[in-house]
Amino acid sequence: MSSLRFGLIGFGAWGKCHANAIAKTEGAELVAIAARSESTCADARTAYPEASVTSNFGEIVGRDDIDVVDIVVPSYLHFEIASAVLSSGKHLLLEKPMCLSVEHCDELIRLAKQRGVLLAIGHELRLSSLWGQVKTMIDDGFLGDPRYALVELSRKPYRVGADGWRYDIDRVGNWILEEPIHFFDLARWYLSSNGEPQSIFASASSKQPDHPELQDNFSAIMQFSGGAYAVISQTLSMFEHHQTVKVTGTKGSLWAGWSGAMDRTRRPDFFLRAGSGDEVQDIPIEKITGEVFELEDQMEMLVQAARDGRPLQTTGEDGKWSVAMCLAAQRSVDRGQPVAMSDVLSS
Ligand SMILES: NC(=O)C1=CN([C@@H]2O[C@H](COP(=O)(O)OP(=O)(O)OC[C@H]3O[C@@H](n4cnc5c(N)ncnc54)[C@H](OP(=O)(O)O)[C@@H]3O)[C@@H](O)[C@H]2O)C=CC1
Ligand SMILES: O=C1CO[C@H](CO)[C@@H](O)[C@@H]1O
Structure with missing residues (x-):
């Protein structure tokens, strides 16, 4: 079977990792790059001497021998380039x-539907063996009813x-x-049996006096319709890269952690522990996890979705919800009040 032909737009710090992941994926071929x-x-x-390289992304968009375009450019360019690709x-x-x-998210979803093409968003944590095992155990009922989630970095x-x-x-x-x-995407995924997030209350602070708008410390509480809530917290004033997830329910609890010298390390430490009453067990995670590994899984997901019609695990609808939750959180930081998701989704 012939390979799926990829064009990559953006070849910066993360775009280079995308190129590497495409090159490693069976059934995928990197044929063009734009920067x-x-x-x-x-x-x-x-x-990538075998790929054609251009400084005009329109050349990739205009080719008819490319099946998939992968966009890894600064965020303010996402809509302009993505709408050209989908069109x-x-x-x-x-x-x-x-x-x-x-x-803009709504417009991309509309375009993808209209043209009958796949639209996947880079929420690769959903493909992780570690964060995915937490989801599997929640869905299998290990926690009973999920009531609380903490996602901290x-x-x-x-x-x-x-x-x-x-x-x-x-x-x-x-x-x-x-x-x-x-x-936000992980917490919404984990607590999905509680319905969609209803409101978000957030605080943030900056360590940069000249740039109060660039907020290094951030925490939010998101409330779900089913009564559960999640805490999202992050500081950029630490060393290395250490992420924690804790989820508790009416019957059990889970504690997962991932640590590395940096986010892109290929040598991370990670664990998952599960508690039920006084009984605590270590849950083995056989497959190594981290954003560079999940990126490879994401390419495979696209190949399988395009070839065999398998479902995407990181959809445009989820991408839109994630943007909406972040915009609600920023509005809450700015106003000092909780913000209803319905206000952000409808404005
Ligand atoms: N899912 C995840 O875990 C991660 C997601 N990201 C996301 O990926 C995106 C890119 O991040 P990152 O790689 O760190 O950013 P960088 O700034 O390192 O790279 C951006 C790249 O985009 C290129 N670029 C800029 N404008 C254009 C254009 N008009 N046409 C073609 N190429 C262009 C730049 O070219 P040049 O080098 O010539 O300036 C550069 O190669 C962001 O949206 C970020 O949020 C990033 C990291 C991880
Ligand atoms: O996951 C990530 C790692 O850090 C980057 C910033 O340096 C983010 O852009 C990205 O989403």
Whole structure:
């Protein structure tokens, strides 16, 4: 069977990891790469001599021998490039945050439906053996009724990004859309038996006096219709990368952790422990986990969805919910009050 032909737009810190993941995936072929600057285009030519490289992403969009486009550019460019790709009738893998507004997310979902193509969003934690095992145990009833989730990350500061986009509020949107977006997605996934999130109350602080809008410390409480709630908390003022998840229910509890020198390490430490009354067990996680590994699984997911019609695990609808939760959280930080999800989803 012939390979699915991928075009990659963006070849920065994370785009290079995408290129590597596509190249490793059976049934996928990296045929074209676009970046902005000549120097990044030159890097791409050296690393992937068999791919065509361009500084005009429109050339990839305009080709009719490309099946899937993978977009890994600064977040403020997601909507413009994604709508061009979907309009051209190609499948799309779009990095998180899907877009910087709910309206733009809706428009991409509409376009994907209209053109009958796949739209997957880079919420790769859903493909993790560790975070996925937590979900499996919740769905299998280990906790009884889930009542509470904590998703917490302590890490070193964000990378600046090409041309400084990640430290420019107009181009990044806000910092909740950068990394806490993954944790909102996880919490919504874990507590899905409680219905959708109803409201979010959040606080944040900055350690940068000249940039109060870039908030290094962030915490939120999200309330679900079924009565459960989740706490999302992150600091960028730590060292290394340490993530914790705790979920409790009417019968049991789960505690999972992942640590590495950085988010992209290939040598992480991770664990899952499960409690039921006084009995505590270590749950083995056979498959190594971390964002670089899940990225490879994400490429495989696309190949299988495009070829065999298997369902996507990271959909446009989920991408939209994740953006909406982050926008609600930022509005709550700014106003000092809880924000109803219905206000954000309808505005
Ligand atoms: N799911 C996840 O876990 C992660 C998701 N992300 C997301 O991925 C995206 C990219 O992040 P990251 O790689 O860290 O950012 P970088 O700044 O490192 O890279 C951005 C890349 O986009 C390229 N680019 C900019 N404008 C254009 C354009 N008009 N056409 C083609 N290429 C362009 C840049 O080119 P040049 O180099 O020439 O400037 C650069 O190669 C962001 O949306 C981020 O939120 C990031 C990390 C992890
Ligand atoms: O998961 C992630 C790792 O950190 C990056 C920032 O440096 C984020 O963009 C990203 O979502």
